Amino acid sequence: MTTQTLDRPTQAPSLKPRRRITGAGFMHGYVWLIIAWLVLPIAVMIAFGFNDTPGRYNQEWVGFTFKWYGKLFELSNLTQALVTSILIAIVSSLLAGALGTGIGYALGRYRFRGAGSLNLIMFATISSPELIMGASLLTLFASLQVGLGAVTITIAHVMFSISFVATVVRARVMTLDRSVEEAAADLGATPWVTFWKITFPIILPAVFSGVLLAFALSIDDFIVTNFTAGTTETFPLFIWGATRVGIPPQVNVMGTLIFATGVLFAVVTNIRSRRTTKTD
Amino acid sequence: MSAPNFSDPSLLRGLTQRRFGRRDALKLSGLAASGAALAACGVQGKGTSTASAAPDAIAQYWNGKVKNGNMRFAGWPLYMDPKQPELKQFTQKTGITVKYQEVIQEMGPWFAKVQPQLSAGQSIGYDLMVITNSFQFTQFRDSGFLAPLDLAKLPNYTKNAADSYKKEAFDPGNQYSIPWASGMTGIAYDRSKTKRDITKLSDLWDPAFKGKIGMFSDIQELGNFGLLAVGADPGKSTADDWEKAAAKLKEQKPLVRKYYDQSYVEALGNGDVWITQAWSGDIFQKNLSDGSDFRFVIPEEGGTIWTDNMTIPVTAENPVDALMLMDFFYEVPIAASLANYINYVCPVPGAQAQMRTDAGKLTGEDKDAALAVANSKLVFPTAAEYSKLHYYVAFETISEQQKFQKTFEPIVLG
Amino acid sequence: MKNRVKRQLAPYLLVLPGGIWLLIFFAVPMITMLSLSLQEGDIVNGYRFTGHWQTYVDAISSYQTQIVRSLIYGAVATIILIALAFPVAYWIAFHGGKRKSTYLFLLLLPFFVSFVLRTISWGQILADEGPVVSPLRSIGLVGDSFHILGTSYAVIGGLVYNFLPFMVLPIYVALERIDPRVVEAARDLYANPAVTFRKVIFPLALPGVFAGVLMTFVPASSDYVNSAVLGSAGTTMIGQVIQAQYLVNSDYPTASALSFVLMAVLLIGVFLYARMLGTEDVMKVAAR
Numbered sequence: 001m002t003t004q005t006l007d008r009p010t011q012a013p014s015l016k017p018r019r020r021i022t023g024a025g026f027m028h029g030y031v032w033l034i035i036a037w038l039v040l041p042i043a044v045m046i047a048f049g050f051n052d053t054p055g056r057y058n059q060e061w062v063g064f065t066f067k068w069y070g071k072l073f074e075l076s077n078l079t080q081a082l083v084t085s086i087l088i089a090i091v092s093s094l095l096a097g098a099l100g101t102g103i104g105y106a107l108g109r110y111r112f113r114g115a116g117s118l119n120l121i122m123f124a125t126i127s128s129p130e131l132i133m134g135a136s137l138l139t140l141f142a143s144l145q146v147g148l149g150a151v152t153i154t155i156a157h158v159m160f161s162i163s164f165v166a167t168v169v170r171a172r173v174m175t176l177d178r179s180v181e182e183a184a185a186d187l188g189a190t191p192w193v194t195f196w197k198i199t200f201p202i203i204l205p206a207v208f209s210g211v212l213l214a215f216a217l218s219i220d221d222f223i224v225t226n227f228t229a230g231t232t233e234t235f236p237l238f239i240w241g242a243t244r245v246g247i248p249p250q251v252n253v254m255g256t257l258i259f260a261t262g263v264l265f266a267v268v269t270n271i272r273s274r275r276t277t278k279t280d
Numbered sequence: 281m282s283a284p285n286f287s288d289p290s291l292l293r294g295l296t297q298r299r300f301g302r303r304d305a306l307k308l309s310g311l312a313a314s315g316a317a318l319a320a321c322g323v324q325g326k327g328t329s330t331a332s333a334a335p336d337a338i339a340q341y342w343n344g345k346v347k348n349g350n351m352r353f354a355g356w357p358l359y360m361d362p363k364q365p366e367l368k369q370f371t372q373k374t375g376i377t378v379k380y381q382e383v384i385q386e387m388g389p390w391f392a393k394v395q396p397q398l399s400a401g402q403s404i405g406y407d408l409m410v411i412t413n414s415f416q417f418t419q420f421r422d423s424g425f426l427a428p429l430d431l432a433k434l435p436n437y438t439k440n441a442a443d444s445y446k447k448e449a450f451d452p453g454n455q456y457s458i459p460w461a462s463g464m465t466g467i468a469y470d471r472s473k474t475k476r477d478i479t480k481l482s483d484l485w486d487p488a489f490k491g492k493i494g495m496f497s498d499i500q501e502l503g504n505f506g507l508l509a510v511g512a513d514p515g516k517s518t519a520d521d522w523e524k525a526a527a528k529l530k531e532q533k534p535l536v537r538k539y540y541d542q543s544y545v546e547a548l549g550n551g552d553v554w555i556t557q558a559w560s561g562d563i564f565q566k567n568l569s570d571g572s573d574f575r576f577v578i579p580e581e582g583g584t585i586w587t588d589n590m591t592i593p594v595t596a597e598n599p600v601d602a603l604m605l606m607d608f609f610y611e612v613p614i615a616a617s618l619a620n621y622i623n624y625v626c627p628v629p630g631a632q633a634q635m636r637t638d639a640g641k642l643t644g645e646d647k648d649a650a651l652a653v654a655n656s657k658l659v660f661p662t663a664a665e666y667s668k669l670h671y672y673v674a675f676e677t678i679s680e681q682q683k684f685q686k687t688f689e690p691i692v693l694g
Numbered sequence: 695m696k697n698r699v700k701r702q703l704a705p706y707l708l709v710l711p712g713g714i715w716l717l718i719f720f721a722v723p724m725i726t727m728l729s730l731s732l733q734e735g736d737i738v739n740g741y742r743f744t745g746h747w748q749t750y751v752d753a754i755s756s757y758q759t760q761i762v763r764s765l766i767y768g769a770v771a772t773i774i775l776i777a778l779a780f781p782v783a784y785w786i787a788f789h790g791g792k793r794k795s796t797y798l799f800l801l802l803l804p805f806f807v808s809f810v811l812r813t814i815s816w817g818q819i820l821a822d823e824g825p826v827v828s829p830l831r832s833i834g835l836v837g838d839s840f841h842i843l844g845t846s847y848a849v850i851g852g853l854v855y856n857f858l859p860f861m862v863l864p865i866y867v868a869l870e871r872i873d874p875r876v877v878e879a880a881r882d883l884y885a886n887p888a889v890t891f892r893k894v895i896f897p898l899a900l901p902g903v904f905a906g907v908l909m910t911f912v913p914a915s916s917d918y919v920n921s922a923v924l925g926s927a928g929t930t931m932i933g934q935v936i937q938a939q940y941l942v943n944s945d946y947p948t949a950s951a952l953s954f955v956l957m958a959v960l961l962i963g964v965f966l967y968a969r970m971l972g973t974e975d976v977m978k979v980a981a982r
Binding site for chain 3: 024027028030031034035037038039040041042044045048059098099100102103105106107109110112114115118121122124125127128129130131132133135136137138139140142143155156158159162163166191216220222223226227235236239240243247251255258259262263266267270
């Protein structure tokens with residue numbers, strides 16, 4: 001997930017307390033304590049990727065080693081699961097991006113009959129328990145005699161991602177300055193040209209964050225995937241299966257690398273978006 | 281990765297048919313659903329009226345099937361050397377490449393996972409799967425999900441398998457399956473924590489181990505131990521015995537840490553449990569790989585013996601290759617090599633001599649370890665061992681099996 | 695004329711593909727699930743619709759303990775979450791200064807690691823022979839069979855851990871929207887920070903708390919991963935039961951019935967909660 005969506009262009013000015021609020025320093029410490037608590041299991045995960053465990057069970061700290069990084073792709077099942085996860089995340093985030101942008105744009109721009117029901121369905125998909133969504137999809141596929149696999153996982157991921165993309169895009173479209181579009185129309189641009197030349201570039205960052213969000217939701221999803229996967233394994237499903245017999249250190253290594261990539265990506269896009277807002 | 285086929289007519293029908301009018305949708309969303317609309321979406325089963333394959337079914341199934349040079353194998357964790365030496369030899373000998381995946385960890389979840397694909401007539405992505413003789417075996421068979429085996433193409437099996445495996449009650453005459461390995465369910469414990477030797481089933485009911493006792497979540501495994509604890513033979517038990525066993529297990533529940541699948545090995549390893557229901561080979565492998573010192577016993581009251589079987593899903597894409605692999609594992613040196621690693625009961629008696637010969641070629645610690653496996657009573661049980669072992673509950677009808685399930689389910693899930 | 699028709703059609707054309715997707719894969723499955731909950735049969739011979747309501751009666755009587763337990767766990771976790779998250783959101787919103795987004799980013803760090811993996815990592819930390827319990831035991835503070843893993847504390851702790859960011863963010867967004875001048879004015883009026891907080895800041899943050907509760911209580915009550923990894927035989931939650939009835943026992947009718955019961959209970963809970971706070975807030979949250 002990226003912090004981009006949180007980084008709103010207009011930050012409310014922070015309060016300048018007339019008197020120093022008692023306990024602000026104490027609260028600052030508390031915030032760091034919470035952050036430490038949040039990071040603790042991640043630190044453990046990273047550490048055990050460097051554990052020189054001899055056997056199948058990566059439970060006790062033995063010694064420091066880099067060897068699991070060298071043997072990262074030695075477990076073909078794990079590699080396959082990761083590849084599957086990435087492919088499904090790419091396809092589902094792009095599909096959800098396209099479908100969600102349509103809904104988000106329409107909701108942000110037009111007033112039309114059915115908009116209320118659509119809002120309600122979106123609200124329902126965002127707030128419904130994943131368990132219920134996954135389980136009900138299983139009943140649908142079972143009733144239709146559709147086998148489970150990568151396609152059904154993708155269908156499910158698109159389903160729960162659409163609303164998130166739409167929400168992000170809608171928010172951006174609502175704050176759009178329409179005078180730019182009107183100017184384009186006055187200059188004789190057709191609505192089609194106006195959309196692609198003017199509107200789309202403006203909402204593109206929102207679409208991009210929506211797609212990223214969908215990607216993150218998809219690659220980490222366990223519950224819905226578990227119901228719609230059949231014999232296909234994704235990265236979270238592999239981990240879940242591996243808990244039965246000891247998680248290989250490679251899982252820790254891949255977790256670490258995914259973590260590092262995600263953090264790096266978020267930091268870079270954040271800095272870049274900051275830079276572009278500055279030059280605007 | 282297997283994907284549902286979008287040209288499948290049933291899927292297209294499902295997606296394109298105008299299933300509900302506006303009025304219907306309103307009705308349904310108001311939860312005033314008419315029975316008819318709801319009834320339209322049933323889940324079809326695949327039950328066949330006859331459990332056994334018709335005589336010409338074998339010829340019919342295998343007619344026109346040819347070797348394709350590759351296949352996929354669904355196995356269990358701790359069931360093959362991760363380096364897969366046997367599969368490499370198979371590829372060398374036949375040119376068939378095998379993709380082996382440890383995707384099965386418990387029977388219930390595996391059946392639930394592949395059932396939708398198999399009943400849709402789609403490939404599950406595997407040509408060979410190892411399944412236990414629990415009631416899910418019957419579910420697989422009665423749903424018509426298992427390909428009938430052509431025994432004429434399994435000469436090594438016919439020659440080398442122990443006779444007892446050829447007349448197992450769950451699949452008499454090996455119509456659909458031949459064994460991969462057998463194993464025993466007993467008790468594993470950490471001597472340093474229990475501070476005494478464990479010999480009896482009643483030790484699993486010892487309040488001294490409160491919160492440190494592990495039991496299986498598999499309903500049949502759990503039920504079996506409940507039955508043995510009340511003095512009933514699982515294989516001959518009645519509904520009354522089940523009730524008694526369930527009561528006994530409910531009594532034990534406050535002491536139980538958790539109902540485990542194969543993760544009990546890890547729980548034993550990290551000290552979450554001191555004493556647990558266990559499968560024989562797992563403990564052997566855990567000790568061998570991690571240098572731990574856990575013990576495995578068949579309790580005085582008896583344990584259970586089960587068989588995991590190689591079967592071909594009826595929708596397999598490469599059944600001929602799968603059949604060849606099945607037979608390959610009955611070559612004596614291959615069977616010996618497998619048993620040497622997995623430490624489960626080997627269905628090929630001739631493998632013991634082979635393992636002793638192989639061990640003789642080694643030196644030092646390796647030799648001792650190899651000999652220990654070759655002489656292990658867990659790999660080649662003696663008659664005395666067998667006499668302590670019981671078979672699974674055999675269900676005559678589905679309603680009987682459902683009754684069994686409903687009796688024990690609330691213990692695991694409750 | 696043609697253009698006007700086009701313009702009127704535009705929103706529908708834009709909404710159509712996504713809307714159909716949601717309809718087929720979100721709304722229709724609810725109907726198939728309802729149908730299944732009223733069917734009888736077995737997985738081998740198939741399930742047939744008979745309008746068999748008894749499944750609901752049986753399912754509820756067998757698993758009411760788990761339903762109630764899940765709601766209690768979910769509620770306790772949510773209350774702890776509000777208590778833990780509010781000060782964090784408050785400090786970042788009012789004292790974060792230029793580093794606001796950095797702090798938020800740090801709070802979101804767990805999301806870069808798989809949910810399952812994080813929970814398993816907690817299992818490792820809290821294990822009976824792990825780095826927390828072992829030292830306590832070796833200094834004799836606790837007995838031999840003392841454990842954290844496998845207790846309801848561990849399960850609720852896991853729920854709180856996994857859902858914390860979902861509580862912090864909405865509260866933060868609500869607090870950050872507060873016009874500083876309003877607070878200034880309140881300080882001038884009351885002069886007492888505690889009263890300012892109670893009478894001005896907290897009421898303005900309530901929509902955020904409400905959104906946070908929605909985003910945490912529902913998934914926490916229906917979760918099964920935390921209880922499966924961190925719990926024991928005595929902490930089974932309804933999510934685990936539903937999961938197992940579908941994906942272990944292939945008992946679709948019981949599983950579907952339990953799913954509907956859970957959904958109904960959660961919907962009623964959310965509805966009552968919404969009534970308590972006034973429906974306007976709900977619509978605001980829904981529209982966000």
